[in-house]
Amino acid sequence: MQIRIATYQAQALIGAPKIHTDLLWDLTFLFVGLAVLYFTGVFFFRNRISSQTKKLKLRKDEFSPMISEFLFYDDNASKDEKTRYIELKLEIRQLLKDDFNRKSLAEILLDLRKDVSGDTQLRLFKLYKDLGLHKDAYQKLKSWRWERVSKGIMELTQMQVVESYNLITKFINDKRSTIRKQAEIATVTLKPDGITYFLDTTRYKISEWQQLKILDVLRNFEDFQPPRFKAWLTSTNRHVVLFALRLIKYYNQNDVNASLVVLVKHKNDQIKTEALKCIKEFNVFEAIETLEIVFGKILWI
Amino acid sequence: MMKKKLLLAEDDELLSALLNYRLEKEGYQVIVCRDGKEVKEYLGQDCPDIIVTDIMMPYFSGMELIDFVRKEMNSEVPIIIISSAGNEENVLNAFELGANDFIAKPVSPAELMVRVNRELSKK
Numbered sequence: 001m002q003i004r005i006a007t008y009q010a011q012a013l014i015g016a017p018k019i020h021t022d023l024l025w026d027l028t029f030l031f032v033g034l035a036v037l038y039f040t041g042v043f044f045f046r047n048r049i050s051s052q053t054k055k056l057k058l059r060k061d062e063f064s065p066m067i068s069e070f071l072f073y074d075d076n077a078s079k080d081e082k083t084r085y086i087e088l089k090l091e092i093r094q095l096l097k098d099d100f101n102r103k104s105l106a107e108i109l110l111d112l113r114k115d116v117s118g119d120t121q122l123r124l125f126k127l128y129k130d131l132g133l134h135k136d137a138y139q140k141l142k143s144w145r146w147e148r149v150s151k152g153i154m155e156l157t158q159m160q161v162v163e164s165y166n167l168i169t170k171f172i173n174d175k176r177s178t179i180r181k182q183a184e185i186a187t188v189t190l191k192p193d194g195i196t197y198f199l200d201t202t203r204y205k206i207s208e209w210q211q212l213k214i215l216d217v218l219r220n221f222e223d224f225q226p227p228r229f230k231a232w233l234t235s236t237n238r239h240v241v242l243f244a245l246r247l248i249k250y251y252n253q254n255d256v257n258a259s260l261v262v263l264v265k266h267k268n269d270q271i272k273t274e275a276l277k278c279i280k281e282f283n284v285f286e287a288i289e290t291l292e293i294v295f296g297k298i299l300w301i
Numbered sequence: 302m303m304k305k306k307l308l309l310a311e312d313d314e315l316l317s318a319l320l321n322y323r324l325e326k327e328g329y330q331v332i333v334c335r336d337g338k339e340v341k342e343y344l345g346q347d348c349p350d351i352i353v354t355d356i357m358m359p360y361f362s363g364m365e366l367i368d369f370v371r372k373e374m375n376s377e378v379p380i381i382i383i384s385s386a387g388n389e390e391n392v393l394n395a396f397e398l399g400a401n402d403f404i405a406k407p408v409s410p411a412e413l414m415v416r417v418n419r420e421l422s423k424k
Contacts, residue, residue, distance in 0.1 A: 064315055068322035072410075108315060115316040118409030 059104035066092060067108060071123045096131060106133045106155065113158055128159045141167055146176045153179065157186040165190045172201050181210055188217045192224055199232045199240050206239045211246060230256040238268050245274040254282040261287045264294055304330040305421060306347070310340045310354040310366065311383065316408070320353075323410040324417070337361020341369070348376060351421055353413070356384045356391050364395060371399040379420035383408060 066088055073085050095101045109128050116124065128134060137159075140152025153171065156164040168190070171183035184202070187194040195218060206214075218224060230253065232244035245263070248256055256278070263275035264287060279287045307329040311317040317333050324331045332349060334340040337360035343349075352370065356363035363382050370376050379401045384392050392403050402416050 060315065064318040065322065068319050071319070072323055072326060112315050112319065115313060115407050116319065116410065117407040118411055120319075120410050121407065 306349040308349040367398040
């Protein structure tokens with residue numbers, strides 16, 4: 001009998017809760033409505049993106065012969081070619097009145113920039129400015145949206161618009177990290193002495209990856225005369241000190257012995273390690289005494 | 302004078318359009334193929350005077366193309382490969398397979414012209 005009661009009680013415990021049927025119907029309609037809305041949204045945006053892509057592809061097909069003609073136009077061309085060139089110029093100016101066309105053309109030029117080098121690349125940069133596409137990038141710098149500002153900086157950097165240097169350096173200490181990092185690369189890329197301005201100005205951390213990217217930019221400069229990086233070993237930003245030490249080692253600037261000895265006593269372990277690497281690299285014998293004081297004689301056994 | 306036939310195998314539409322324009326301006330008859338299938342189809346019908354091919358291509362890579370031309374077609378047509386910088390291993394393999402020259406991406410159209418003219422003058 002006791003077992004029967006227990007079974008009965010257990011069944012009561014797992015019984016379905018009483019919910020009003022109307023509420024269930026309301027919830028069903030609500031979720032079906034949300035699902036319809038969701039799928040409509042996905043369908044709408046998907047279609048919009050694919051139609052934009054198609055439109056862009058058509059524009060690319062339309063613009064690429066024009067761009068080729070502009071890039072390979074020779075001043076000694078025949079009369080017919082000159083006439084065709086002038087006609088093209090007028091046509092493209094007309095097309096550029098449309099925002100989408102401007103956007104497409106800028107994208108094409110940015111794409112091409114990665115694939116061509118030498119004289120053609122220089123002509124590409126000139127064409128970008130001649131068509132006034134850099135002004136659109138300037139507008140992007142004024143946006144409140146970080147991704148637009150970042151894209152603007154990237155565009156101006158890739159198309160080597162040196163005139164934008166002063167506009168971009170303002171973003172070096174921007175609190176939004178993506179913009180800041182883009183501005184750092186731009187500052188160093190656009191002018192060979194940009195590295196000096198960057199190291200003088202930055203208040204933020206310079207990540208290892210960012211250091212590598214900046215070094216890569218410097219390495220690719222033709223006839224780059226590196227500044228004496230020891231000037232930044234006394235910076236209040238420890239990341240600048242660290243980066244300066246790495247640059248000193250990379251450019252083999254071995255006139256920094258006294259500064260290196262001082263840095264061995266630095267409170268930051270990373271700076272200490274980097275200073276030790278430089279001391280080893282440059283065989284700084286005058287550092288031995290300080291090393292013994294800081295690390296003790298045990299190190300030399 | 303008959304124009305020299307140049308087969309340009311490059312899947313990047315913008316770059317191929319640009320190189321096509323430059324090569325045509327130089328006086329070549331350019332046949333542009335966007336992928337390996339198109340290349341194979343063309344080579345089944347005709348043989349160009351020179352081939353300029355990207356290493357990375359859909360369906361049939363530049364390597365396979367060199368191998369196909371040298372072994373299956375048994376042709377000595379000059380082949381210039383286009384390869385991204387830092388792709389040394391692929392470039393060396395391409396030379397082993399029988400490529401004549403290579404040009405690194407980003408491509409300088411002027412440099413490509415010099416290389417194409419040089420290869421053709423060797424014939």
